[in-house]
Amino acid sequence: MNEKDLELAGKTGRFARQFPQVWQEYQDWLRAIVSSREQLQQRYAKGLASLIFRWRLLYFGIYIVAMAGCKTVIQSRNQLSTRQGDRDKALALGQTENVTQSLQINRTYFILQRIATLLAVAELTLCGLAALTGVMLAFYYQPTAIGAHASLYAIAYHITNGNLILSLHNIAGNGLIVLALVQIVVMFLGRQFMRSWLTAWISGICLALATIGLSWTAIILNWDQIGFWRFKIELNIIGSLPAGSFLREVLAGGSAINTLTLQHMYTLHSYVLAIAALLLSIIHLAAHIFQEKSWAQIAPGSWCSSEDTSTV
Numbered sequence: 001m002n003e004k005d006l007e008l009a010g011k012t013g014r015f016a017r018q019f020p021q022v023w024q025e026y027q028d029w030l031r032a033i034v035s036s037r038e039q040l041q042q043r044y045a046k047g048l049a050s051l052i053f054r055w056r057l058l059y060f061g062i063y064i065v066a067m068a069g070c071k072t073v074i075q076s077r078n079q080l081s082t083r084q085g086d087r088d089k090a091l092a093l094g095q096t097e098n099v100t101q102s103l104q105i106n107r108t109y110f111i112l113q114r115i116a117t118l119l120a121v122a123e124l125t126l127c128g129l130a131a132l133t134g135v136m137l138a139f140y141y142q143p144t145a146i147g148a149h150a151s152l153y154a155i156a157y158h159i160t161n162g163n164l165i166l167s168l169h170n171i172a173g174n175g176l177i178v179l180a181l182v183q184i185v186v187m188f189l190g191r192q193f194m195r196s197w198l199t200a201w202i203s204g205i206c207l208a209l210a211t212i213g214l215s216w217t218a219i220i221l222n223w224d225q226i227g228f229w230r231f232k233i234e235l236n237i238i239g240s241l242p243a244g245s246f247l248r249e250v251l252a253g254g255s256a257i258n259t260l261t262l263q264h265m266y267t268l269h270s271y272v273l274a275i276a277a278l279l280l281s282i283i284h285l286a287a288h289i290f291q292e293k294s295w296a297q298i299a300p301g302s303w304c305s306s307e308d309t310s311t312v
Helices: 003-016 020-035 037-043 046-093 096-102 107-138 148-157 162-189 195-217 225-239 244-252 259-298
Strands: none
Touching (some): 003 046, 037 046, 162 195
């Protein structure tokens, strides 16, 4: 245990103080972690004791952030419930002015809906980048058991800017998966699963599924040991499902993993799922933009939370 560990503990404490609503409850926990360093030195070797001490600090920091986030979400939901209750009371009492004001969605919903639109723009951008780089890679990639790995090696090391194009394709694909999953969470918090957001909600879920499918079909395209055995294990899992043996043979093109399997996955990846993801990203963004314009016409300068707005 050295001075760097104590300095790290001090930084952790200063970081935790940025969340005062949580720090008041868990500051004794940090003191207990710091006081336990002597016991760690007695029980473990110096390096191992330092590693355990830092792991406890890391766990403490993650827990503080998680608890602060949970409390923030709970407070926001409580505020929304309070405003909903006020609107119901206003409707019961026939207070027209209060009802009109309560129909305007609060700032939290506005921020979430605008974030969802910006994420849809980012998804379309990444989808277009992945499609463009995929077309460029298709000029050199060979979907055969003999030429797949060799062609990717040639793209990465022998073709000008090939490694850059390959890296952009991988980054765009992985980033699209992350944004699609984040988008579902944002839309759920913004209550965009309602009827007026049905197109955006369904297209967002389908886009997330398409991106996951793109990632899965790309497992075997490298034709390396890791991809081969991972794909073989997942095919066996699919085969254990009801009617899974038929689906397994369709995907693999038979009982063995060979060139035909690679061509099937390449077709699904490059044509079926890629085109579906591109179309879904366009529909998803168009649904968000159209919905915002419709609400702006209904209530200029504000956002209406009623489900009776125009359906996309």
